[in-house]
Amino acid sequence: MAAAVGLRGDFTAAAVRRLAHGSRDAGQVRRLLSLAAIYGGGSRSAAALVGGVGLQTVRDWVLRFNRDGPDGLIDGKAPGGRPRLDASQRAALAAAVERGPIPAAHGVVRWRLVDLVQWVQDEFAVSISPQTLGRELRAMGYRKLSARPRHHAQEAETIPAFKKNFPAQVAAIRAALPRGTPIELWWQDEARVGQKNGITRRWAKRGTRPSAPKDQRTASAYIYGAICPAEGKGAALVLPRCNTEGMTLHLAEVAATVAPGAHAVLLLDQAGWHLSAGLVIPANITLLPLPVKCPELNPVENVWQFMRDNWLSNRIFKSYDDILDHCCFAWNRLTDQPWRIMSIGLRQWAHGS
Structure with a gap:
């Protein structure tokens, strides 16, 4: 001693x-x-x-x-093992993840951990396991997420330009109204629901392939849906087809839901029945078309996804009337949860802080 x-x-x-x-x-x-x-x-x-x-x-x-x-x-934190990647290598890895793979060069159309392990080996001669690389990516803020669809012909500046000009467009509509008229921002879209229904992901034991019923019949209906995220309210109709007559009926339904004395600015895509000369537009609604090929600007698209994932998919509809009943049930359940409409529909660029 x-x-x-x-x-x-x-x-x-x-x-x-x-x-x-x-x-x-x-x-x-x-x-x-x-x-x-x-x-x-x-x-x-x-x-x-x-x-x-x-x-x-x-x-x-x-x-x-x-x-x-x-x-x-006081016990200090153990230093742990030496990191497999240094700061410059992490930066290069992040850039590769952001760019995505080149199919002709890398042989894949999306990165998997095993592909990135090989990329790190080729680039830096560093051997790293998929588990360790996964931890590195998570520490850098990356997660495996579902990609958001983007129209192949969408111009890069269309969405930023629309968002930038949106306040001015709303201000121009406000200027044409009586002073002090409240403005409600609404979004509108349609969704087809039919017997050829979707199948969603579900919990199951690893290594199994869960099954779900799938119909091959073709009866269907359309939900005309509109939401006002700031107020947490919505208005919808379930109709057999998309046309000018159906859109006129839906606009009347939205107009009846707008607060008394308020004016609705209704954002919607440029489908033919949305901009038809025969469309009857109520006095308390102004239509504001979204840019073409930019469905991601419309939060109602996210509403449809939520409704399908939770209430409408993995079902067999016995008849057209059964489709109507389930569509009405799903929409009414949504409007009974105004916080859900707010959570899904509010957009910083449109509603501000």
Whole structure:
């Protein structure tokens, strides 16, 4: 056993016990009380008994206390192993993930962990497991997410330009109304629901392939749906087809849902029946067409996805009337949850903070 090391002289037993009393670190409290026994005239063996450790450990505590004071008795975080990738390699990996693979060069159309493992090996001659690379990507903020569809012919500046000009368009509509007229922002779209229904993901044991019923019949109906996210309200009709007559009926339904004295700015895509010359537009509604090939600007698209995932998919519809009943049930359930409409539909670029 090495010779005993003396404790620094700027502390007393009482002072060390006071530090232990005020500490919230259990390990530091145990070590301080052990050293307080030495300051009080006790032997190193007595101090080891207080700390529940051996003499060598007490000696290590004394050295740490002499060097760093009470803070030296707090356990530091273990440094862990040396990272497999350095900062520059992580930056290159992030750039590769953002770019995506080149099918002709990499042989895949989307990155999997095994593909990125091979990419890291080719680029940096670094061997890394898929599990470790997955942790690296998660630490960098990446997750495996479903891609949002984008029209292949969409121009890159269309959506930013529409968002930038949107306040001015609403202001122009407001200027044509009587002073003080409240404005409600609404979005509208249609969704086809039919016997050829969708199948969603579901929980199942790994290695199994869960099944779900799938119909081959073709009866269907259309939900004409509109939401006002700021107010958490909606208006819908379920009709057999999409045409100008159906859209006129739906606009009347929306007009009846707009608050008395308010005016609705209704954003919608440029389908033929939305902009038809024969469309009857109520006085308390102004139509504001969205840019072509930009469905992601319309939050009603997300409403349809939510309704299908939770209430409309994985079903067999017995008849057209059964489709109507389920569509009405799903929409009424949505409008009974105004917070859901707000959560799905609110957009920073349209509604502000």
